[in-house]
Amino acid sequence: MSTRHDTAAPPVKEGGAAPGHRPSGTVSDEAAKKRARLSRRWQRDMRWSPYAFVSPFFLLFAAFGLFPLIYTGWASLHQVELTAPTDMSWVGLRNYTRIFDDDFFWNAARNTLTIGVISTVPQLLMAMGLAHLLNYKLRGSMFYRVAMLAPYATSIAAASLVFVLLFGRDYGMINWALGFVGIDNIDWQNDHWASQFAVSTIVIWRWTGYNALIYLAAMQAIPQDLYESAALDGANRWQQFLHVTLPSLRPTILFTVVVSTIGASQLFGEPLLFDANKGASGGSQHQFQTLGLYLYEQGWVNQHLGRASAIAWTMFLILIVIGLVNYVISRRLRASSSSD
């Protein structure tokens, strides 16, 4: 594949277009000049092409990730209306005091937290159990893995619409099934906890299989002799799980917790579509309005982009705090495990 090319094309990123293959060195003094030129070109290539290769990502990230994130903070200090998004007038911290005085902000923060817990904790526990089962020698193991990933392929919109129907108060299948165990029809859309549980169910359904695969991958990377020596020490299966599997999975667990926490903090589509007619208010009593929905309501329904920016920036700060807490916990865990 790598034949000798005296006229190595310069990297596109710096020298413009690569020239076509010229017939290689015919005159000897020209060849010497060419060699000198080539070696200069070679050095330039070695030195700069790594930057050329990584720069597209960083440019895109700067334009569509970093800049908007910082600019959100700037916009949060201004009054900006949706109808004229480029018209900004300085208001200092007023957007923040307004949202902190708003009961609906605290309501949304509470809902985000409770829905986050209801959706993340069972999801990760079930994923762990499933991964444990998938780690056995199974007939048709690939079938289970692909089937459990099918919800991941289903969009938020489609999944939410299906679950709205399944959770229907009068004709939904879930209430129908619950009727057999003597539970009266539950108003999944309007009851506070029932609605939060239902919204969480959509999240759990979509992500459990995905997380199970991630745990499974980590489990398969655990060296078999760890189990063997544990078995020799007389550890039963449960003890092996506790003392070999769980410690080895610690970084993976932390990773999934962080990712799920971030996802939960951003929850938007599921609650928006769970009661499509209430839309951004997240139910008749705002009972499942998340911070993501509250942001959308302030910015696009009430048309206060400045206030919405303040909400976004607040969510960002919350995430940083969560990240720091996670970091501290993981360091503690690492320290305690190395001192064992």
Add this chain to the structure above:
Amino acid sequence: MTTTLTKPPADPVPEKSKRTRGPKSARAGGQMHAGPVAYVILVLFTLGSLFPLVWSAIAASRDNQRLAETPPPFWFGSNLIKNLDLAWNDANLGEAFLNTTIVAGVSAGTIVFLSTIAGFAFAKLKFKGRGAAMLVVVGTMMVPPQLSVIPLYMMVAELDWADQLQAVILPSLVSAFGVFFMRQYLLQALPNEIIEAARVDGASSWRVVWHVVFPTARPAMAVLGMLMFVQTWNDFLWPFLVLTQHGNPTVQVAVAGLGRGYTPDQSLIMAGALLGTLPLLLVFAIFGKQIVGGIMQGAVKG
């Protein structure tokens, strides 16, 4: 006498666990075999994963009236084609499919290309600031893109890009995960000797990428492409914000629109949801094994 004496001590394994699997013998072959309980639980979870999808097809094959009766339908009716047709036209799904295919295709293709060259640089090339830059990449994976929607919306307004596909495509091109994924793959899949051999032959960095990196990375690129295609196909918030004014929707925006209105036709909504999901389910049915492998591969080192 002999039988009664020898029997009990020879069997230290309690009856219960013996039934499922004998630990000793199974260990020898590596993983243990699953018992019937494991199969039952797995089958139940599989059913739970697939049931909402199958049921959306059942509901889509009925009519609105039948969905307002108990017990709910458990088998297919005769309206599937009619409802699919209606949903297709009502929600303007033809255009939506075209739009989403363009958006997801361009995004996935660009992300794969840029992630591969960046991942190669991070995995195999030495340059100043590499460690710090890689930290930035990992850090950006933790920042949810949803927090940036307001300035992006202002940019779109400034550029007059509302309802245009580039407004959806450009922000979706940032994928730290892709860079990380390709770096991890190339670290172990691409031996340094091959790169050095190509260098000795006088190949420039770009040539190395073209003739060595791309061929080596092809399986990972395919998986990353599928993952990114799925992700962009299912993207909701941002397209929902910029593509709603005059109707140039992606599939998700169009499907979500079906749910609104005070007397929504549920069977029609289900038909729309089904149509919006079907292409991806087909991709999963065909490439499921590779996608599963890719997710697991990305996870171990993640």
